[in-house]
Amino acid sequence: MxxxxxxxxxxxxxxxxxxxxxxxVLVAASLxxxxxxxxxxxxxxxxxxxxLPEFIELGDQPQKNAIFAVEGVDAAGAPVYRQIAQVxxxxxxxxxxxxxxxxxxxxxxxxxxxxxxxxxxxxxxxxxxxxxxxxxxxxxxxxxxxxxxxxxxxxxxxxxxxxxxxxxxxxxxxxxxxxxxxxxxxxxxxxxxxxxxxxxxxxxxxxxxxxxxxxxxxxxxxxxxxxxxxxxxxxxxxxxxxxxxxxxxxxxxxxxxxxxxxxxxxxxxxxxxxxxxxxxxxxxxxxxxAVPVDETTVVLAPYTNGCIAADPYATYFCDYVTALVPELESLGGTASERAANWKLGGYKLYTTLDLRLQTVAQDTVTAQAPATETRLALGAAAVSVQPGTGRILTMAQNTRFDNTELGGGPGTTSVNYTTDRPYGGSRGFQAGSTYKVFTLINWLQNGHGLNEVVDGNGRTVQQAAFANSCPNSSTGGGVEDGPFGGPWPFKNSSGERGSRSVMDATAASINGAYVSMGLQLDQCETKRIAQALGVHTANNVDDPATTDIVENQLGSNPSAIIGTNTVAPLTMAAAYAGIVNHGTYCAPVAVDSLTDADGVALPGQAHACSPAITSEAAATTAYALENAMARYAGNPRDGVPILGKTGTTDDFDQTWLMSSTTAVTTAVWFGNVSGKYDLTRYPGGINNRHTIAKPINAAANALYPGGAFDAPSAGLVSAPGIALPSLVGGSVENARSIVEGLGLVYSDGGQADSTAPAGTVVSPGDGTTVTRGSTVAVVTSNGALVDMPDLLGSEAGAASSTLTAAGFAEVKLVCVALGETEPGVGTVVSSNPAAGAAARTSDGATLGVGKAAC
Missing domain, CATH: 1.10.3810.10 (Biosynthetic peptidoglycan transglycosylase-like)
Incomplete structure (x- = not known):
């Protein structure tokens, strides 16, 4: 105390x-x-x-930021917005x-x-x-x-x-x-x-x-x-x-x-x-x-802050937008200044999300891929972008967004499957055969054609056989760049065999054919094409050499041909949109415009577009992919031209469907979030990608009707043929060497009756032109034919002896009446086979001998 x-x-x-x-002090100052x-x-x-300082400003106090999405258009076609979140x-x-x-x-x-x-x-x-x-x-x-x-x-x-x-x-x-x-x-x-x-x-x-x-x-x-x-x-x-x-x-x-x-x-x-x-x-x-202060008078309204409280159809998109804040140049000159201004608040962000299409996408993904599935860590996502602008129209996934410290339990996550790790925590998914499109573009830009035929068999190839001009990682290249060595065994998912045209191999997604194409291309160039179309890995890794966070570069290893790089659906959607956009890539955009706390209008994200591939290659690629989409169940078949490409990993644990009109490009991913599970054993199997994509594509076509794709380049559909040099008369070994040296496939065409020496080549003939990559059937002589000698005017006995000596099994002499005044009596006046004709000696010959009367 x-x-x-x-x-x-x-x-x-x-x-x-x-x-x-x-x-x-105050009294002394008479204050x-x-x-x-x-x-x-x-x-x-x-x-x-x-x-002491004299003045202080009241200033602006931190306020709420509001995020808006499009819910429709007015009579003039201008967007009508609805608030989806406040942050x-x-x-x-x-x-x-x-x-x-x-x-x-x-x-x-x-x-x-x-x-x-x-x-x-x-x-x-x-x-x-x-x-x-x-x-x-x-x-x-x-x-x-x-x-x-x-x-x-x-x-x-x-x-x-x-x-x-x-x-x-x-x-x-x-x-x-x-x-x-x-x-x-x-x-x-x-x-x-x-x-x-x-x-x-x-x-x-x-x-x-x-x-x-x-x-x-x-x-x-x-x-x-x-x-x-x-x-x-x-x-x-x-x-x-x-x-x-x-x-x-x-x-x-x-x-x-x-x-x-x-x-x-x-x-x-x-x-x-x-x-x-x-x-x-x-x-x-x-x-x-008399009024108490208790639970009868205090009625706590729920907080509405953050993306967890956003419109349930837009929570992941909200989270993506807030992750973009350090990049929104309208908020300030530096990333730290932008973050500080956003924290101060009062901004209204008008985004690209179209709630009309987003609702369809979200409902479909949720229905087709229940997030509470216990057989596997099932994930699904759909994201749509607008070719020519990069505007993100949809961003849906099957889980419920929850970024609280304890989490929301089964079926919830804060990880955004559609985006990269810095923007939503995802490390991406193997792209599977959707990545083959970049090999196809490389193929076309090197003058090859869709109708060229290649070996489509699953087999083992040597990785050292692939050209790769990228340096390896020890010299500053990508983490998986060449050169490479060792055997690479691969298979076709459905066991396809034989040679295929590139057009057919694209639609059927045949690994063997694309490996054959890759063997004729520089793998580093395929990587550069993908990068020009905005493709990068979704994951970021620590670089031990610099202690910085750096982008994990795309690999150009041979297996990348069939889609081993891990990417985000948004990345692939933007890349395919670049193909549709005449070969010009536009980076994804989520914010159209914004206003500050004083209502001053500010620009949104700039539309960053740049040429990536040739317009001819883009149009011809679209032509091949439109042919492929014609076979897929994800096609709404409503008359709107649409292209597409499926993708499935070797273990069937990740599946994709890329689809696009000239107005909307959509990426659908359906697969394992973690671990391995063969999706062919799951109800609906790999077809779930189509059942998700089809209603989204139908709704997109109704809201954003597309038109016809650019016409393909005739020269890239049917590339110039190869004129064979002379093979006739040469040996089989020489013919095989010439055919395979031209990148063609040698085939034994069997033997044919010929006057040429047995075992020599008789077909294809001189001047023959074949399609690149096609199979050439080489036919050899069996030596069974001889040239019928010209015996007309010869004495009959001598002519018969000549034929017998030539190997004819039977020689018939027949009378030909000439009359007493006609010349040639006693000599050969006709022959069958005719003189100079190729004759089979086993069939014999008939000589007509002239006589005055028969």
């Missing part, structure tokens, strides 16, 4: 000393309101006061003077500064009274006027905008420290406020900045949180209860029922002060005092 009494005495003496010093405003100085003591650092909504109840204004003055309208920023009688009360131990009053409290709150708000927790804590502590210097500074700045602003402006500034417990700042947010009404509509009892919070938010805030009793006690003091001041009458006082 003696120790406690000693501490109280010491505290009282310190308080008396501090306030005596303050009073001494009555009139003198203070005039800035009169009188003694050396005032020098301490004069050295804020502090739950605050600044309001004007007329939007605040008079009860709140009067309660604030009665509870916090009863001489507010009389002093000039510092209440000198209050300072003296506080010093006396503190010295006597009856109070620990700070004698702070509303103006002084506003100054302190401004400094606290400034501290809350600092970049680190440590800096914020230090700044808040400095704004509240019980020192003479701080108190003097607070007083000086309060006087400066009174010079610059009216009393009503200061009171309104205080009501908009004050903390009301939890994350609630300003009377509007507090009234909405605790009573579900606006600051203009609170009752007398509610107004006094709200003002009761500001002195001790932690002890009197209405978020916690344990604070109700303390709030009631302070509320009643404020009510009685209002009665004494004459702002309410006895009846109003009695009525308000």
């Amino acid at each position: 003696r120790a406690q009494k000693l501490r109280r005495t010491v505290t009282a003496l310190l308080g008396f000393t501090a306030f005596s010093a303050l009073a001494g 009555t309101p009139l003198v203070a405003v005039a800035g009169v100085t009188a003694t050396n003591t005032v020098g301490i006061f004069d050295s 804020y650092d502090q739950n605050r909504e600044e309001v004007g003077w007329d939007a605040v109840s008079q009860f709140l204004k009067d309660a604030t003055v009665a509870g916090e500064d009863r001489r507010f309208y009389e002093h000039g920023g510092v209440d000198l009688p209050g300072v003296i009274r506080a010093a006396v009360e503190n010295a006597s131990g009856t109070s620990q009053s700070g004698a702070s006027t509303l103006s002084m409290q506003l100054v302190k709150n401004i400094y606290i708000q400034d501290a809350l905008q600092l970049p680190t927790d440590e800096a914020r804590k230090a700044g808040i502590a400095a704004a509240q420290e019980a020192t003479l210097d701080r108190k003097l500074k607070e007083m000086k700045l309060a006087i400066g406020l009174e010079k610059k602003y009216t009393k009503d402006e200061i009171l309104l500034g205080y009501l908009n900045i004050a903390g009301f417990g939890g994350n609630n700042y300003g009377v509007q947010a507090a009234a909405q949180r605790y009573y579900g009404v606006s600051a203009a509509d609170v009752t007398l009892a509610q107004a006094a209860s709200l003002v009761a919070i500001v002195q001790e938010p932690g002890a009197r805030g209405l978020d916690d029922p344990a604070n109700y009793a303390a709030n009631l006690e302070r509320r009643d003091v404020i009510l009685r002060n209002m009665f004494v001041e004459g702002t309410i009458d006895r009846a109003q006082l009695d009525e308000a005092l």
Whole structure:
């Protein structure tokens, strides 16, 4: 007890000393309101006061940011927006003077500064009274006027905008420290406020900045949180209860029922002060005092902050947009400045999301891929972009967004499957055969054609056989760049065999054919084509050499041909949109425009578009993919031209369907979020990608009807043929060497009856032209034919001997009547086979011998 009494005495003496010093300075300076405003100085003591800063701005306080999406168009075709989320650092909504109840204004003055309208920023009688009360131990009053409290709150708000927790804590502590210097500074700045602003402006500034417990700042947010009404509509009892919070938010805030009793006690003091001041009458006082502070009067409205509280159809898109904030140049010159301005708030972001199409996408994905599936970690996502602009129209996935610390349980996640790791936490998924399109583009840009025929067999190839001009990782290239070595066995997913045209191999997605194409191309060039179309891995990795976060580069290893790189659906959608857009890639865009807290219109994300591939290759690729989509179940078959490409990984654990019209490109992914599970064993199997894509494509075609794709290049559909050099008369070994050296496939065409020596080539003949990659059937002679000699005019016996010597099994002599006067009697006048004809000796020959009469 003696120790406690000693501490109280010491505290009282310190308080008396501090306030005596303050009073001494103020009295010495003659700082009555009139003198203070005039800035009169009188003694050396005032020098301490004069050295302090004089002015402080009320400034803008942190407010809510609002995010909007398109819900339709007006008669002129302009977008009509609907708010989908509000995101804020502090739950605050600044309001004007007329939007605040008079009860709140009067309660604030009665509870916090009863001489507010009389002093000039510092209440000198209050300072003296506080010093006396503190010295006597009856109070620990700070004698702070509303103006002084506003100054302190401004400094606290400034501290809350600092970049680190440590800096914020230090700044808040400095704004509240019980020192003479701080108190003097607070007083000086309060006087400066009174010079610059009216009393009503200061009171309104205080009501908009004050903390009301939890994350609630300003009377509007507090009234909405605790009573579900606006600051203009609170009752007398509610107004006094709200003002009761500001002195001790932690002890009197209405978020916690344990604070109700303390709030009631302070509320009643404020009510009685209002009665004494004459702002309410006895009846109003009695009525308000009779109102309890409990669960019957405090009705907590749910927080609406953040993407977890966004429109349920747009939660993941909301999260993606907020992750883009450091990149929105309209918010500031640097990433840190943009983040700080966003934290200050008051922005309205008008996004590209089309809720009409998004609703279809989300409902379809949810229905086809239940997030609570227990057989596997099932994930599904659909994202649509607009070719030519990169505007993101949909972003849907099968789970429910939850970024709370404890998570929302099964079926929830904060990971956005459609985006990269920095924008949603996903590490991406193997692209499977959707990645083959980049090999196809490389093939076409190197002059090859869709009708060329290649080996489509699954087999083992040597990785060293693939050209790869990218340096390996030890020399600064990508993490999986060449050269490569060792055998690579691969198979076709459906066991296809034989040679195929590139056109057919694309539609059937035959691995063997694409490996054969890759063997004729530079794998690094395929990688560069993908990168030009915006493709990159979704994951970011730590670079041990620099300790920086760097993008994990695409691999150009041979297996990349069939889709081993891990990418995000949004990335693939933008890449395919670039193909449709005549070969020009446009980076994804989510924000069309925004306005700041003053309503000033600001530009959204710039449309970053650049040529990526030749227009001829783009059009011909689209032609091949349109042929492929004609076979797929994801095609709505509504008359709108549409292209597409499926993708499935070797283990059937990831499946894709890319599809696009000239107006909308959609990527659908359906697969394992983690672990392995053969989706062919799942109900619907890999066909689920089509059942998700089809209704989305149908809805997109209704809202954004597309047109015809560009006509393909005739030269790239049927590439110039290869003229074979002379093979006839040569050996089989020579023919095989020539055929395979031209990149063609040698085939044994068997033997044919010929006069050429047995075993020599008789077909194909000189001047034959074949399609690149096609099979050449080489035919050899069996030596069964001879050239029929010309025996006309020869003596019959001698002619017969000649044929017998030539190998003819049988020689027939027949009479030909010439008459006595005709020449040639006794000689050969005809032969069958005719002279010079190729004759089979086993068939024999017939000679006509001339006679006068037969």
